[in-house]
Amino acid sequence: MVLGQGATMSLMDISKIFSLLQPKQEDEDNEQCRALNNAVSSNDVTLLSELLSQESYRRFVNARSGWGVPVTPLRTAAALGHLKCLELLLEHGAEIDSLDVKAQTPLFTAVSGKHLDCVVALLKAGADPNGSQYNNCSPVLTAAREGDVDVLRELLEYGAEVDVKPKVPEWASSATACRGPLYISAVYGHLDCFKLLLLHGADPNYNCTDEKMLARIKQPKTVLEMCLRYGCGMEFIQLLMDFGADVYLPTLIIDKTTKQNEALALLLKERVCPKTLMSQARLAIRRYIPLTNKQPAIDSLDIPLLLRNYLKHDTCEII
Template sequence: MSLMDISKIFSLLQPKEHEEEDTNCSQELNQAVFKDDDKLLTDLVSQDRYRRCVNLRSGWGVPVTPLRTAASQGHLRCLELLLAHGAEVDSLDVKAQTPLFTAVAGKHLDCVVALLKAGADPNGSPYNNCSPVFTAAREGDVDILRELLQHRADVDVKPKIPDWASNAMACRGPLYISACYGHLECFKLLLQHGANPDYNCTEEKMLSRIKQPKTVLEMCLRYDCGPQYIQLLVDFGANVYQPTVIADKTTRQNEAVLLLLKERVCPKTLMSQARLSLWKFLPMENKMCCIDCLDIPKILKDYLNHVS
């Protein structure tokens, strides 16, 4: 390769004048957001050349948009300002993470609320291996989880693994994760919004590829999550006959196991059966909201919603 050819290649790699200017503008926007300087940001986005760059990525290492920076840092005023000036609410970074996902991961509730109101997809990106609901359930962020579920996030979102790698992990969704990490309020909230009390993964094709799919009830017993988790699963209609309870030297006959054995021999009350029947009749999405719309006394709504 001649020296002339090499020079030509390098000249092609050099950014055009307007591209370099746009990159500088994007960097200035990101710096203003990172410093949470909403006054400077207001001044910048009032200019056409900066508004044109509001969705450009910049920065060392992992280039990000200004909106992603605002969401990850929890800078609400800057985030709202960017949204008002045309920032794409579901723009992706190189990890396929949306601004909503980074706000959830950073535990910034106010930013989560603002992004959802602006139309952000509560399920995040289908190209990311994780999801906002998974993250909130794992971290025990019940307020953030409630916002996501109220905006119709998938309550039974499954782990994103290839079909050929299907194993017991495919049944471990948000409900299972919240139990493993000891987040009882998140566990109950997921059930209240329609989480399947038997399997986190309800896709028959996926379940058929797993030799021994484990129910949430069985996993709660195995990892000694406590009687509160077992009682909630029973109240929400989990099949109490699916888990195998082995009484031998290694099995601790704790309160949770005794509760399960009692449920196997004692029939449910008529009120419990009526609640379960109505619960299954309601649509999967936002069951609590559907119950709140019923023309019945509040005490009955609370009972149907499992609110004590």
């Protein structure tokens, strides 16, 4: 009976969300609204400026129009990478985190389109770097999947959640748990994104220290296991170890089919050889630095530049 109630509430919530997102018929058919979107689509900044100077058009700045998925002019500008139009719309009161019927924000569409300049402009104007809570994906997950390290850096520097979890149902299998940004960047072989996530505080033991997750899934796959399984290479394994991954968590089944023997050997060596004192000190100091603005916080420390670089993994292991 409780299960039935939960399902009913879930369906009600979904219906409510989509009823809020659906554009009104009169907006969809409105000539002014279509004119704004057409000006943005053609990247005609002069025409857009002229239209927005008129109240009869300006009041439709947040209205949706178009076939298929009706969208606001700001969403169109973000999706197409039309920076000047996007900035002009923001100046005239465009709602920065407005949602389309897919629960995607303009920032999400700019990230998906790899439009770095639009991403930066939206973040500076106050866009939520995490996107919408109603969307199963997020800007960080998208950038990590695409290997867009510049976009990912901007999102993280503006406070995006580094260990964002994809929204999956409670009954999801262990396979669905392996979808965090670290997992995704490793599986797709994006080493720069992988390191950037770790530098901004991503948990190298993601999933395996979450009590709620462990209560539901007996043996969730560690990032180390996923890196070995997909043959990510020694660089990924070394980074995970440098950033404090628990090398005893993976359950290793070593046989003739095991990939990346060098990477596996590196992991097995780490299990019997303790870290250097300097490495241990670096891990301890980084744990006490807040996740947000971690890099600036390190730069502000009153220690020699060489040590600050060491904390940011900018130098070799021995200094």
